[in-house]
Every structure is written in C-alpha cells, then in structure tokens.
Amino acid sequence: MQTFRPGDDGYAEEIAGFQTSIPTRPAVVVAAENADDVKDAVNYAAEHELHVAVQATGHGLNAGTEGLLISTRRMTGVEIDAEKQTARVEAGVRWGAVIEAAAKHGLAPLSGSSPDVGVVGYTLSGGFGLMARRYGRAADHVQAIDVVTPDGELRTVTPGSELFWALLGGRAGFGVVTALEFGLVPVTELYGGGLYFDAADLPAVLRAWRTWAVTAPDELTTSIAVVALPGLPFLPEPIRGKHVANVRIAYLGEDGDELVKPLRAAAPVLLDTLKRLPYTDSGSIASDPPHPHPYHGTNATVEVLNDAMLAAVVEHATPETVLIIDRLGGELARRRTDGVGWDSAAQFVVRALSVVEDDVDPIRRAHAKLFDALAPWSTGRLLPFLYGAHSAEELATAFPAGDRARLKQLKAKYDPAGRFG
Numbered sequence: 001m002q003t004f005r006p007g008d009d010g011y012a013e014e015i016a017g018f019q020t021s022i023p024t025r026p027a028v029v030v031a032a033e034n035a036d037d038v039k040d041a042v043n044y045a046a047e048h049e050l051h052v053a054v055q056a057t058g059h060g061l062n063a064g065t066e067g068l069l070i071s072t073r074r075m076t077g078v079e080i081d082a083e084k085q086t087a088r089v090e091a092g093v094r095w096g097a098v099i100e101a102a103a104k105h106g107l108a109p110l111s112g113s114s115p116d117v118g119v120v121g122y123t124l125s126g127g128f129g130l131m132a133r134r135y136g137r138a139a140d141h142v143q144a145i146d147v148v149t150p151d152g153e154l155r156t157v158t159p160g161s162e163l164f165w166a167l168l169g170g171r172a173g174f175g176v177v178t179a180l181e182f183g184l185v186p187v188t189e190l191y192g193g194g195l196y197f198d199a200a201d202l203p204a205v206l207r208a209w210r211t212w213a214v215t216a217p218d219e220l221t222t223s224i225a226v227v228a229l230p231g232l233p234f235l236p237e238p239i240r241g242k243h244v245a246n247v248r249i250a251y252l253g254e255d256g257d258e259l260v261k262p263l264r265a266a267a268p269v270l271l272d273t274l275k276r277l278p279y280t281d282s283g284s285i286a287s288d289p290p291h292p293h294p295y296h297g298t299n300a301t302v303e304v305l306n307d308a309m310l311a312a313v314v315e316h317a318t319p320e321t322v323l324i325i326d327r328l329g330g331e332l333a334r335r336r337t338d339g340v341g342w343d344s345a346a347q348f349v350v351r352a353l354s355v356v357e358d359d360v361d362p363i364r365r366a367h368a369k370l371f372d373a374l375a376p377w378s379t380g381r382l383l384p385f386l387y388g389a390h391s392a393e394e395l396a397t398a399f400p401a402g403d404r405a406r407l408k409q410l411k412a413k414y415d416p417a418g419r420f421g
C-alpha cells in the first residue's frame, strides 16, 4: 500500500478527481489495494483522530477533507456469476468495467449515463440509470455490502441489517465500502440515442416531451437536456456550437421508431442519433463530457410538470446553465430498496448544473431563481445530483424526513466521533 502526504511525488495525481470545484488537501492519502489496506487506514485514522473521506473517481462530492483520504482507484476487481446473474465488484470499479464484463454473459448492470462513474459512489447515493423505469435503481439490486466500519471492523451486511439500510442512501457516513454484490439484468441491446432540437424550439419540445413521457411504457427511460454545446470539431456539424434541447432515449422495446414519432414531429430535428445499439455503447446516449472540470449543481424532485413549471424552465434555460429533466415513475415508483427511502411519488427530477469559473455564488443565485419558481411543486432533492459544496440544510433535503431521525441515530451508533463522510 502506498501513502502520500502533501509535497510527495504522486500526491496531486492521487487526489485529482473529475470534479475540480472544491480544493482539497488531505494530510495523508492511502492508496488502498484491498480491504486490509482500508482497515489499516481506518485504524490509523482512529489512532490519530483524523477525518476519513473516500474517493474512487472524484465524480461526486470531492473529498474536501484535511484528514485522511482513502483512494480506492486501485481496487478494480470485477467478478460475474453468470448463473446467479450477479456481479461482485471492488470499491474502485467504474460502471464501464461492469458493463463490459457482464455483456460477455448476455447481462447488464443498472448503470447510469456515464460509464466513467464509480459503481460504489453511484449506488450508495441512490443513483439511477438508463433502465431505471423498467428495473429501478442500482440500490434495489444490491445483495451484500462489504464495509470497514469506523471501529475498524470489516463486515458483510445484507438486506435486513440496519447498516445495510443506512449505507444504501447514507453514502460514506457509515464506513468505507470495500466491495458490493448486486444483481444484473438480461439485457444486451436497446434502442437509444438522442433527438437534438434548437433551444429556440424549447417550449414546443418540452410540451411534447412531457405529454409523451407521462404515458410512455416502463421500458422507456428518458430525459431532456438543454445545453450549450462547444464549437469543437468532434461534434457533428448540425449541433456544433449550438444551444440545443436534447431528448435522450433508452428503450427496451422493439418498436422504438413508432414510439418516438410524436417527438420527431415536435419541431425541426437538427440531429437524430436514435438506433439499436449494444448496451456496451450505452454511454453514447448522453455522451457526458469525459474531462475533469469545476461544476456546481442542484435539483428538485416534483410530482407534476405543469405548464407554469415548463415556463419557468424555459425562462431559466440560458447557455450558462445545463438543465436536465428526467422522467421518473415506472419501477422507480414501485420498488422499495431496503435502504434509505426514495420518494416514490416523484414523477420527474429537474436538475441544474453550471461550470464554475471562479465564484460559485452567482451560480447558486441563478439556480435558486429556478428552484424558487418550482418550489410550490418540489418534494425534495436527489443526493447523486447535488454537485459541489452544499449546506447541511440542503443536503438534509436529499433524505426523506421520516428517515433523517433514524440516520442520525445510526450515525451516532456507528460513527460516534463523526469522523466519516
């Protein structure tokens, strides 16, 4: 196991993550290679009364700690059990590795838009992905969690245990997960991609998408993103440098072209990338940016998407802000994970995301204007899409009110010194 302290060669590379908006300077970084290294790191932190943070990819909340950072990026083991249709992955694994390994057995994981996101951070956050309306969240499929708890013990927890419940949604506050075991689904391909419209057509496109998405079958998972694309040559000419409304589609049925007819008719289509594709290419549907950058984001879940809300979205759809609306419902409304609650009544989540130039406050204010307008219909927030630094009050809204007291009680039991997360 390697360790790094400020000034050491490799220190900056080890703490570097995808999200660069929060400066971080841990006193010591442990580059863990296995569960024993994680145990040693947790025990060392206890002896020295250090705060403990953990990072696989740095896609999420950057570990803005001055204590001890456990870097799990070397823990990359993936095992597929084709008969049981399960995967067992170590803490540093990204979705792309599971997608590739599972595909060899005609299976797929409940991964999200980007294959570069870490499996553990996404799953513990309550992350949901491209097949969510058909199969629910990744957390719904977890069967066992190996975790080093703040007392330095390596435990395996399964559904029914209070620690299992707290970890699935409570994220890093209860220990460092060293491995996850979860179910896979028998999917090898889907109908997916995007329809791109000029953002000037946003009112018509939003209305058509909302009406269409509300009655769509559970086999369809869809979102709409309003984004200013860079004028770079890798982008196809019809959308290069344009402010676009991009409807993203992942459909598990056979009649995709028939299903999307009303959308294709909503406004002139600048670019249509819809086709059948192997699940191994599912990252192409959203084509998330692959390069690290500083960004800040928040979101609100809502039970309806009425015309007043659509008008608020149109008003705040500026080139400085990426707006994304995901259709929820389907299996997301039915399934209950044995983990921290999920707002099953939420039908959509509205997200805002902006690149941070130097000061995050103007971004917070711009986002607040949109979410204030949506406030009468907002029911809460989703943890995976709270990007950057947020107040404790804002973070608390990512947990259903009924679960907050139990989380607090379990936090006091498992991490009495409050050193984790």
Ligand SMILES: Cc1cc2nc3c(=O)[nH]c(=O)nc-3n(C[C@H](O)[C@H](O)[C@H](O)COP(=O)(O)OP(=O)(O)OC[C@H]3O[C@@H](n4cnc5c(N)ncnc54)[C@H](O)[C@@H]3O)c2cc1C
Pocket (backbone or CB within 6 Å): 017, 018, 054, 055, 056, 057, 058, 059, 060, 061, 062, 063, 072, 091, 111, 112, 113, 114, 116, 117, 118, 119, 120, 121, 122, 123, 124, 125, 126, 127, 128, 129, 130, 171, 172, 173, 175, 176, 177, 178, 288, 289, 384, 385, 421
């Ligand atoms: C490009 C992009 C695409 C995304 N797409 C989706 C999507 O489709 N659906 C969705 O729901 N979310 C999505 N997200 C959000 C993503 O799920 C969260 O940001 C998630 O927390 C990232 O996890 P990570 O492991 O990659 O990041 P990390 O920064 O490594 O981890 C994030 C946090 O997870 C916790 N954590 C990580 N590893 C462990 C561990 N071993 N033990 C305990 N806690 C741990 C820590 O609190 C850590 O700060 C996306 C994010 C990005 C940047």
